[in-house]
Amino acid sequence: MSLPTTMRHVDLPSFGGPDVMSFTNGPVPQPGAGEILVKVQAAGVNRPDVAQRQGIYPPPKDASPILGLEVAGTVAAVGAGVTDFAVGDQVCGLANGGGYAEFCILPVGQALPFPKGYDAVKAAAVPETFFTVWANLFQMAGLTEGENVLIHGGTSGIGTTAIQLAKAFGATVYTTAGSAEKCEACEKLGATRGINYKSEDFAAVIKEVTGGKGVDVVLDMIGAAYFERNLSCLAKDGCLSIIAFLGGNIAEKVDLRPIMVKRLTVTGSTMRPRTAEEKRAIRDELLAQVWPLLESGSVAPVIHSVLPFDQVVEAHRLMESSSHIGKIVLTLG
Template sequence: MPLPQDMRFVDLPSFGGPEVMTIGRRPLPVPQDGQVLVRAEAIGVNRPDIAQRQGSYPPPKDASPILGLELSGEIVAVGSSVRGHGVGDKVCGLANGGAYAEYCLLPTGQILPFPKGYDAVKAAALPETFFTVWANLFQMAGLTEGETVLIHGGSSGIGTTAIQLARAFGAEVYATAGSKEKCDACEKLGARRAINYRSEDFAEVIKAETGDGVDIILDMIGAAYFERNIASLARDGCLSIIAFLGGALAEKVNLSPIMVKRLTVTGSTMRPRTAEEKRAIRDDLLSEVWPLLEAGTVAPVIHKVFAFEEVVEAHRLLEEGSHVGKVMLRVG
């Protein structure tokens, strides 16, 4: 069956609230060397999408200006030199942009097969959070069996993924969340103790629970938590920062504990990483994590699935923050 000449996509005529997004039409993208064109079946909605919509997270110059960083679906065309992937393959992948559309280009180094038994929605819920957690918690911070880790935002898509992966690889997990229901969800996923940040000081709880502190902290808050994060780390600990929901500018911070406790402070964002770096993450996921997904040891937590046309409502839900896990769009 021939491909259509154009497709529906989520247009962003101006920056602003969710209501600025509309459904538009534009020509299908054409796969270039090393790319595949995927007909979308499901799409993940993520915090970076909100930041881009608001104008604070511009796409790289060589990326699609269309919103969206992850999707699943069927390959319908391949570019030159593509090997090992063909038309008809079901894949999910990390996009450099452009996922909020009926068709999207994916580099072959950023696609993965559906785990056995997975449908399109579950598969589309994997790439963004699993790439991010693996890169920051395992590759950069070096989490290993027997270590302790504190995961902020434990009920988010990133948090629910990090809790499960850390437990699956033998770590003891603590998490923060903003309600009893969210804390209960974190503990059900494997956290030894979930801390309600609205009623408890996580630094005090971590000290009481561990004595010396945790080995690693995965943080998406930033400046507002910086000093308490440093206080919550054990000697030779590592703070891995992946977002700045609590601000990026920390003033009058006492840095001496970093030296005294020999701490490492690191951080990254996924989008600027090179194709080779993303391929290395993909390869690790395929060998180390996909077997866990197929065995049911780890699974994406999906809060709600919206129709593609309901993207405004999906963004509102994500911004409101009442969800546990992933917010998804279904196409078609």
């Protein structure tokens, strides 16, 4: 296909609120060795995009400064050595940056075919949350069949993904959310109990529903504000997996004795700084173990809103309002 030399993309001339974003034209990137160029049809909106816009989550030095970490579309060009995909293939994937644009570079090890039956919007709602949940909940925290897990932020993109995957692999799921409606949505996705953190003490509820034993894993994106209560929720040999700090990153005057007494593990990670090899390994496991679930319909991304590219400011406002249940996706036609 004949490629244009310029493309439209979201510009970030300064850090700040959603209104700092604007549109501009720039050169179409060229895929290097081991990369593919995707003509973007849809792009997911994620919390890391908001953090980058605010100036607190800078892209890696070798990544595009353009916002956007997940895309779906058609392969427009391939770099040297690429044999996994060809021009015209439909792919989705985890970008290192550059997703809010008409064309985006994907490392081939972070690209996947559309799940069978998926369109670009549905495919674009998969990569970021599924990579993150798989790496943190299954690879690092080691959640397995028969265990139980507490997932905070159950109606976020991460939460809706984690609930479904944990349930699909045989775990019992408890989750927190901020309203009765959101708790009900979590339970419809497979949670045994949705806990309204605005009216209930989640630690007390977990103690009650587990008969005082606690859960094997806590997946947390709140951080400091929940740290001590998260430790109290864990059973012996349990694991706290921290993936964000929406409630602060400095925990003061925390009783650390439960970590020793209960032999707890506290872990965490961010996806963006991981190596290409680490991301490829996650991609391969997703393709083998999760793609069949997506294609069978037993697991599916929950999409709250689909907005045209021109409404990126509104998309970020919606993300920051936390009123959504599931993913927010931009369409580029």
